[in-house]
Amino acid sequence: MAKRLSTKRLALTGNEAVAEAFKQVNPDVAAVFPITPQTELMHKFAEYVNDGKVDTELIAVESEHSAMSAAVGAAAGGVRAITATSANGLALMWEILYIAAGMRLPIVMALVNRSLGGPLNIHCDHGDAMGARDAGWIHIYSENTQEAYDNTLQAFRIAEHREVMLPTMITLDGFIISHTTEVLEILDDETAKSFVGEYKPLTSLLNPDQPVTMGSLALPDYYFEHKRQLVEGMYNAPRVIEQVAKEYYELTGRQYGFLENYRMEDAEAAIVVMGSAAGTTKEVVDSLRDRGVKAGMIKLRVFRPFPHEQLANALSHLNSVAVLDRCISYGAQGGPVFGEVRSAMYGKTIPVHSYIYGLGGRDLTPHMVESAYNDLFEGKSDPRMRYLGLRE
Amino acid sequence: MAKLTEIRWHARGGQGAKTASTFLAEAAIHAGMYSQGFPDYGPERMGAPIRGFTRISDQPIRLHCAIDEPDVVVVLDDTLLDNVDVCEGLPETGIVLINSHKDAATIRSKIKWKGKSLFIVNASGIALEEMGRPIPNTPMLGALAKISETVALDALLEDIQKKFAKKFKAQVVEGNLRSIKRAYEEVRAA
Known part of the structure; x- marks a missing residue:
């Protein structure tokens, strides 16, 4: 029997549930740009920033391409960075998704699944995530608001693990989960924080004692080896995903795996x-x-x-x-x-x-x-x- | 066996059906039940026909789809009866609640459904008198509490009071609470 800690039973939408998890994690940087049906997720998180519930630096960028670029910059600078998007927003990030993975930056992104037109449509399908199938990101899907919350907390642990070091997206079905009010249990802030832990970056561009080069040119002499190493991160991920799920189960009694x-x-x-x-x-x-x-x-x-x-x-x-x-x-x-x-x-x-x-x-x-x-x-x-x- | 109640809301954009479908879910959850509340998102124009959905159960709810065969239909605007089959999929054992100032015979003549449990309440009238605006969603929740096993009046009043007190001034909160209570009292079988 898993030990049960103090939890709160809430009525939240999927978007609110992910924003709540982000609030508990209190990341260093959030790069935000609105798109339906994700908009209210970062809207909610921006309220937490404004109300001083988190001390995240919120960067309101001018496009999703910039949102992912800002997240890459922040993560390369050695801090915990998040963003969130849907459909066309993810498509506009396309170029930088690969760079985030190639630079082994453990960015966590919430993807609120939405179709990619045309014809124009704002509702759910998984075509957006599947377009990023080979970008080198870990993809975790959620069935309901509870899972959207739980997956968000677990994503940080998986992405940031030294043997993984890969950006991770958690997805929730647009409107069907993002805009449905459901019951879920959340951890108290301290438990959530201690589960996710403090972020200790392997390297930071801002650390003069340990100068590193990131995102540099790698021609035919080295590029292939970089990509092989990324595969290794993916190979290591299953063990970490299982381990994080096991710890989460011990904390909450809720079971996760593949x-x-x-x-x-x-x-x-x-x-x-x-x-x-x-x-x-x-x-x-x-x-x-x-x-x-x-x-x-x-x-x-x-x-x-x-x-x-x-x-x-x-x-x-x-x-x-x-x-x-x-x-x-x-x-x-x-x-x-x-x-x-x-x-x-x-x-x-x-x-x-x-x-x-x-x-x-x-x-x-x-x-x-x-x-x-x-x-x-x-x-x-x-x-x-x-x-x-x-x-x- | 799980006891699941499925409620479908019909309204026009701007009447607060999305909000009502969610408020009911929140009240049910806060009263210890399992619930879901969600709208049918489309072009959100003022006055366009829209739908909302609420599921309430004593067990966790796993369904994630629209409600095609509701137990309860709630109609916030009786002009919808002329062009929307609001009772589609509703069994004759179901319940219909309509916001209208019209008489029972007129309403009956506009719907195809032949079941017994049809209820009418002048929620827009109540809202206009109590709040100065004909927004029928909160009084309809009060009427619904009376005619269906969804959420008890006390639980509903407590939840709305808590929720509204954070956002609105006392006058608005009181107006909503009075509307809910009046609709609870004034809803009539037709």
């Missing part, structure tokens, strides 16, 4: 899904189980580094698998999560199917999830992507 296996023990078919859709899927699993249908679900919490081995093991006893992607990869065999899952299942004969859902905030109802399970149990196969909740 996967949440839901009713998987004797399952015959399962859905793999990320983010808020996992909750709706669990409800469907329960109702199918009530009817004697052996359905299971796996929620994928960490997309980078991808838990290939764990996932393959968790799925190895099934007859079939469906992967639900809230993102489309045009011209591919399926969504980006599907591609990873099928690759993880290489050498096994279990069929893996791709379903695309929820683009641009299209609601995912229990009926839609159930229709995917029905396909699995009826053995309906299709080599192409299928769609949930689409008019054709």
Whole structure:
């Protein structure tokens, strides 16, 4: 039994929950620029700055490109830096995302998932995060406001670990989580602070006793080795993610890892899904189980580094698998999560199917999830992507 | 078994349905329940039809989707009845609460739903008298407390009092509390 510390039960939106975690961490620098549906997250945090609840230096920049650049500058200067964005804002950061990772700067960013037009749309899908799939960031997804809060606190520990040193984004589904008021438990400020700990940078550009060069030119003679080292950080991350989750569990009783296996023990078919859709899927699993249908679900919490081995093991006893992607990869065999899952299942004969859902905030109802399970149990196969909740 | 109540709000932009859906969730959470409150974000024009949603349960809520089959429908503007099927997906055993000064027969004639539990309250009228502005959202919460098992009147009043006292002057807080109590008393079965 985990020991329970003093916690507070609050009604907060996902944006407010992340702002609360940021407040408890009290980072040194926050680079902020508004974009729907992220805006109110940093709006809330800016209130904390204004009210003296934190002593963060808030930099109101002129674009997201500048927000990430300011975060890079601050982190290279040896301080804890945060930012937050959505969709087009993340796209505008694109260039600097790679530089943040390449410079091994443990910036923590909240990404409130939103579709990338056109047509213009402000609602949720995971296309924004998937665009940054190969930027060298750690990606952690949240199912609800509680997880958005918990993931934010854990992100600092993961990013800043000496053997990882990688920027980390925690994501929450735009509007569905960012703007929904839900109940969550938060730690008291002191416990949260001591869990996250004080930031001791490995190097700082502002330390004259230890002069370093950062972000310099690396031509064909060294560039490749830098990228290989970044891979090493990703390889080290799983152990750190598990360790941080274990400590967090001891503190809160809430369990985190790479996967949440839901009713998987004797399952015959399962859905793999990320983010808020996992909750709706669990409800469907329960109702199918009530009817004697052996359905299971796996929620994928960490997309980078991808838990290939764990996932393959968790799925190895099934007859079939469906992967639900809230993102489309045009011209591919399926969504980006599907591609990873099928690759993880290489050498096994279990069929893996791709379903695309929820683009641009299209609601995912229990009926839609159930229709995917029905396909699995009826053995309906299709080599192409299928769609949930689409008019054709 | 979890006892889940799903409430769908219909209003026009500016009438406070988003706020009401969230206030109800907050009051339920502060009263020890599990709850979710969220609006259906679209083009947020004044006067455009909008929806809000509240779920209340004695168990953690995992669903994260809109409410297509509500237990309760709350309508903040009776002119919506002419062009929105507010009762879509509502079973006949459900509850409808409408803000209107019109009589029961007129309201009945505008909706397709044939269930019994239809309630009417003149929330805009109450708000105008008590607060000087016809913003029906807080009195509708009072009426809802009376006709449904969502949140008790005392818990609602306490939560609104605490919340509003931080933001508004005493006159506004009192006006809202009086509106809630009056709507609780004046809501009538139709």
